Amino acid sequence: MSRRLKRLVFLATLSLTLCACNRVGLAYRNLDVIIPWSLSDYLDMTREQKGWFNDRLKEHLSWHCTTQLPGYLAWLDRLQHMVETHQINDAALQLRTQEAKQAIAQTARQITPSTVELLQGLNDQQVDEMNQAFAKDLQERQDQYVKPPLAQQIAQRGERMEKRLSDWLGPLSASQRERVVTWSNALGDQNQQWIANRAHWQAQFSAAVAQRQASDFPQRIETLLVNRETLWTPAYRQAYANTETQARSLIVDVMADSTPVQRQRLLKKIDKVRSDFSALKCLKTAQRT
Template identity: 40%
Template sequence: MSGRTDPFRYLLLAVAIGLLAACSRLDLAYRNLDLVIPWWISNYLTLDDSQQAWMTPRLEKHLAWHCSTQLPEYVAWLEQLDQLSQRPQLTVTDLQGQFAQVRESVNNIAVQVTPTVLGLAKGLSPKQMGELYVAMDERNAELREEHVAPSLKDQVTARSLRMRERVEEWMGPLRASQQARIDTWARRQGDYNRIWAENRESWQKELRNALYGRHASNFPARLTALLQEPDDFWTPDYRKAHPAAETSLAQLLADLFNSADERQRNALREYIGGMISDLKGLECYPR
């Protein structure tokens, strides 16, 4: 499932995680995060001049922190992936370990930006609150129209196509048997799109409730929990479905790697190597 992250969850820097998975010009995109992030925020609410002036130095601080502390962690993660790619076979456990590291990276970002999110949230006007809620509702409607409204058959087809595109970006063209394996994975996810959308909207409902009381003494604790412990707010259906979905994804990726020919494995190693080079070549990367 794809879609922009909610505006207050991983507000400033979650973009950087996505760059690792999806950007062919990672170096160019990362250098422009100071422009991308304000544009992204503006999709949800309009900051006034004083709020922008307050935000700018904090954004610069967050980006400097991210480049000096997190990018080396990303490089280490990619180097681990490169080492894994040298193995003849991968297991589900191997991939689940990589997923855990990504979750840790996202949590590090959430912890880092929480004070800034709290400060921004406390200063929102009623008009900005309304603007935020309208933008969230519109985005939810778009996601439901794209991912939930279509028939289950069409959802499966789209899910399979998205996965093929992502895998081929890393490994190059897939063989028919590998495409069939992705199709099987996509079918087995069943009604996951609806469960995901309902969980997203449930989290947003908790966010709205917290923002209504943003001047209360317990607001910092409530918003901090939403940002840093989002799984505490999962719906029962999502709590049940998510572990199985993650295991299924790990099994899919292991199967695709284990069935890869030498051309595909070389393409994978080249792609990983290119990402490592891009990150290490950034001007802000610690030397």
């Protein structure tokens, strides 16, 4: 993951997309964040498929940079204003989160037709290999996040969050670290629900791809990519709602307890992200037209 991508991931974290542990990796620092999984991680494409995929990816990246990034810059402005005016509160975070989710859905909807076309062109061997890759991915995540005792899961989750926050705010105070511990404990066995839901999604995706020539295949893929929340298990739906609530509460409390030095560091980070995005050639071209 690139440093720039990590910056955006944290900003999304601050806006509550921190609770999503989705796969990233489609070679663009925004597009890969908002696509829930990466085809290249699971498919061994032929030379022809790779050529077609790269051409389509370029088109999607151009669309994304010229039509979506301006909105991202405005989103960063709103986030920066929240920090500057000490308005990191639950209502504001919910609003920023909703804006981020809308951006995710819009891009997922945009790339769905290309995803459908690629999947419909897979042969049976490629589908089998994709399913095997899914199974391997799931097992690795289970071993890392579910197999350890619950107390260890909670401790590791807290350590990951403390590192993320420290990267952007600098060293945390004792009270901030304690708040992170409280947050991690409040999530309980969320890892189990997340992995179970991931397995549920992968099973539905595999079932759809097995019938990739069916007339309803495009709609099934759109549901899986754009409206995936409608397919969540009841247990994960409840766990996710708790995750969002606990994450907002954590961010509000940590920022309320932040020092001027920490806030200044965060503002500099936000400004660096804005500068990086503003410097992209495709965005400059769009702004001149």
